[in-house]
Amino acid sequence: MRENGKPRTLFEKVWNAHTVREQSNDSPAVLYIDLHLVHEVTSPQAFSMLRERGLAVRRPDQTIGTMDHSTPTTPRNEQGIIPVADVMAAKQLDVFSKNCKDFGIPMYALGDEHQGIVHVIGPEKGLTQPGMTIVCGDSHTSTHGAFGALAFGIGTSEVGHVLATQTLLQNKPKTMAVNVEGRLGDGVTAKDIILAIIAKIGIGGGTGYVFEYRGEAIRSLSMEGRMTVCNMSIEGGARAGMVAPDDTTFEYIQGRKHAPSGADWDGAVARWRQLPTDDGAEFDREITIRADELTPMITYGTNPGMGMPVTAAVPKPEDETDVNKKIALDKALTYMDLAPGQQLLGKAIDVVFIGSCTNSRISDLRLAADFVNGRKVAENVRMMVVPGSQQVKQQAESEGLDEIFRQAGAEWREAGCSMCIAMNGDQLQPGQYAVSTSNRNFEGRQGKGGRTFLASPLTAAASAIAGVVTDPRTMISSSF
Amino acid sequence: MEKLSHIQGSIVSIPVNDIDTDQIIPARFLKVTDKAGLGKAAFCDWRYMEDGETPNPEFILNNPDYEGASVLVAGDNFGCGSSREHAPWALMGAGFKAVVSTDFADIFRNNALKNGLLPVVVDVDTQQQLFSLAEEDPSTSVSVDVAAQTLTLPDGRAVRFPLDGFSKYCLLNGVDQMGYLLALDEEIQKFESNNQQRVVTMA
Numbered sequence: 130m131r132e133n134g135k136p137r138t139l140f141e142k143v144w145n146a147h148t149v150r151e152q153s154n155d156s157p158a159v160l161y162i163d164l165h166l167v168h169e170v171t172s173p174q175a176f177s178m179l180r181e182r183g184l185a186v187r188r189p190d191q192t193i194g195t196m197d198h199s200t201p202t203t204p205r206n207e208q209g210i211i212p213v214a215d216v217m218a219a220k221q222l223d224v225f226s227k228n229c230k231d232f233g234i235p236m237y238a239l240g241d242e243h244q245g246i247v248h249v250i251g252p253e254k255g256l257t258q259p260g261m262t263i264v265c266g267d268s269h270t271s272t273h274g275a276f277g278a279l280a281f282g283i284g285t286s287e288v289g290h291v292l293a294t295q296t297l298l299q300n301k302p303k304t305m306a307v308n309v310e311g312r313l314g315d316g317v318t319a320k321d322i323i324l325a326i327i328a329k330i331g332i333g334g335g336t337g338y339v340f341e342y343r344g345e346a347i348r349s350l351s352m353e354g355r356m357t358v359c360n361m362s363i364e365g366g367a368r369a370g371m372v373a374p375d376d377t378t379f380e381y382i383q384g385r386k387h388a389p390s391g392a393d394w395d396g397a398v399a400r401w402r403q404l405p406t407d408d409g410a411e412f413d414r415e416i417t418i419r420a421d422e423l424t425p426m427i428t429y430g431t432n433p434g435m436g437m438p439v440t441a442a443v444p445k446p447e448d449e450t451d452v453n454k455k456i457a458l459d460k461a462l463t464y465m466d467l468a469p470g471q472q473l474l475g476k477a478i479d480v481v482f483i484g485s486c487t488n489s490r491i492s493d494l495r496l497a498a499d500f501v502n503g504r505k506v507a508e509n510v511r512m513m514v515v516p517g518s519q520q521v522k523q524q525a526e527s528e529g530l531d532e533i534f535r536q537a538g539a540e541w542r543e544a545g546c547s548m549c550i551a552m553n554g555d556q557l558q559p560g561q562y563a564v565s566t567s568n569r570n571f572e573g574r575q576g577k578g579g580r581t582f583l584a585s586p587l588t589a590a591a592s593a594i595a596g597v598v599t600d601p602r603t604m605i606s607s608s609f
Numbered sequence: 610m611e612k613l614s615h616i617q618g619s620i621v622s623i624p625v626n627d628i629d630t631d632q633i634i635p636a637r638f639l640k641v642t643d644k645a646g647l648g649k650a651a652f653c654d655w656r657y658m659e660d661g662e663t664p665n666p667e668f669i670l671n672n673p674d675y676e677g678a679s680v681l682v683a684g685d686n687f688g689c690g691s692s693r694e695h696a697p698w699a700l701m702g703a704g705f706k707a708v709v710s711t712d713f714a715d716i717f718r719n720n721a722l723k724n725g726l727l728p729v730v731v732d733v734d735t736q737q738q739l740f741s742l743a744e745e746d747p748s749t750s751v752s753v754d755v756a757a758q759t760l761t762l763p764d765g766r767a768v769r770f771p772l773d774g775f776s777k778y779c780l781l782n783g784v785d786q787m788g789y790l791l792a793l794d795e796e797i798q799k800f801e802s803n804n805q806q807r808v809v810t811m812a
């Protein structure tokens with residue numbers, strides 16, 4: 130797939146294959162979109178745009194909807210329905226149902242056996258495939274890049290553009306190779322890789338770039354681990370993150386509902402094998418981190434770049450030479466009510482949240498369940514486990530994970546975004562501390578006045594048991 | 610979209626880096642199905658006290674001296690976080706026509722331009738100068754010329770800012786990009802017939 134003999138990156142191959150019109154001095158490129166995911170929160174105004182102009186959805190057969198952000202995760206009633214108590218959320222969900230119905234878009238409604246977080250269901254259904262362009266009115270669309278797709282979040286106006294034309298106006302981003310060399314140690318996970326990368330480059334460090342994650346540690350990750358890494362590309366400022374497809378990718382896809390089958394499968398795999406970056410292809414920027422030097426990570430501040438090894442001490446503003454950074458750190462520590470130089474290990478917490486499109490897949494739940502199995506959540510802690518989709522929930526229940534969580538004293542919920550975004554009643558109270566497997570620790574993100582420590586499912590589970598921020602490695606038996 | 614060629618207005622500054630979209634408009638306000646009325650939710654958790662109603666007297670947007678400011682000057686990396694277009698809707702609802710920073714998160718910048726909210730990228734020195742001007746004199750006003758891509762400070766110094774030709778054309782002429790893409794129907798059809806469909810969601 131070299132063009133004119135010039136080696137190309139994975140990104141360039143996907144970009145070039147989807148260019149309807151090249152970028153020029155006068156206008157951005159027009160990019161064709163293979164798959165458009167829609168949800169209730171960022172779409173209503175886009176559908177209104179279409180209605181105002183009397184437009185149809187160009188490719189409802191390349192569009193799919195799910196309800197996730199504003200949906201409650203509380204238990205079903207006797208009729209098997211999940212009641213929506215919030216009047217505004219209920220209206221938003223109704224409007225979404227009507228829009229999907231009127232425009233002919235297939236959609237998974239709240240409580241449907243296939244409903245779930247938009248970035249969990251795409252891969253789960255085999256809709257997410259290598260070499261595709263995928264967009265959604267949600268910044269964590271970067272998740273799908275784990276399959277070697279070019280996937281990124283868009284705003285509501287752009288949702289309207291894609292609904293009406295299946296294309297987008299885009300300026301070509303730059304590329305950054307993010308090499309993760311070596312192997313992860315015990316108790317260190319995909320989440321720790323991405324938290325370490327963001328801590329290194331800062332939350333604006335990837336602005337204008339598409340990341341390609343490379344190296345031994347990335348190759349050794351499962352698809353779910355790769356999704357966790359790609360998911361948080363946006364927290365590093367990059368709109369998209371990609372991993373070259375390989376046998377791990379193909380194995381994951383094969384047999385899923387929308388995956389190619391029979392002869393189509395062989396053809397697809399042959400095409401996908403052409404996608405990885407050619408030897409000698411150039412990236413605009415390159416960074417390298419060593420996986421074997423990583424430890425479990427945790428954030429201490431109010432953006433995902435304020436992260437550190439869980440064993441480290443909170444940095445001191447006086448050590449910061451950059452004035453703006455010093456102010457930011459001061460402000461963050463005030464909000465978090467933490468002292469400069471303080472250890473987070475041993476810090477009492479109130480809530481542990483296992484969920485979100487970063488860490489709510491079956492492997493995340495297995496990891497956490499393994500850890501809490503036969504143990505009890507500390508008395509001071511409320512532990513919530515929220516599967517990413519109804520399918521994940523069913524799978525977990527068939528493995529008895531729900532029972533393990535309940536026995537340990539954790540709550541087992543319906544699928545959705547839940548406390549990641551706190552739009553749906555699942556939220557922190559002012560002043561509470563949470564160890565959360567989600568992706569954002571901004572002020573008030575998990576509830577007004579709430580304080581978030583982002584970490585891996587392992588660190589979260591260990592902290593739930595101990596009742597304080599804990600290094601999971603100290604609780605892992607040697608057999609682990 | 611309305612045409613935007615000039616902005617003349619007073620400035621207000623929030624000298625905080627990395628202002629994310631959860632601060633610009635907290636997620637609990639995203640349960641709306643239209644764009645109207647989001648101005649009152651802009652910076653809600655900074656603007657109001659715990660009860661969510663009493664204005665926080667410490668927060669700059671509640672200072673009557675800065676009432677009516679239409680240019681927001683912010684710290685580095687403005688608009689990071691979520692893709693919510695509610696962020697520019699809320700800022701515009703609160704009366705802002707331009708935001709000045711040293712850089713903007715990609716999705717925020719795209720969203721802002723599509724709504725006629727102008728992201729103005731300046732160097733650190735200009736940013737700092739604007740911070741101090743706003744603090745010293747709340748009536749400080751600047752003017753922005755979209756065609757010339759300049760921000761003119763009260764001392765007459767004009768600072769040039771980047772703006773891609775296409776966005777500029779759209780702003781100056783009030784063109785929205787949907788119309789542009791709809792006009793490409795033939796090219797899009799050609800692309801579709803030359804390329805195999807990847808997935809069928811209805812299957």
Ligand code: SF4
Pocket residue numbers: 197198246247248267269485486487545546547549550567568
């Ligand atoms: S889980 Fe959180 S980050 Fe993911 S889509 Fe939902 S709200 Fe967004």
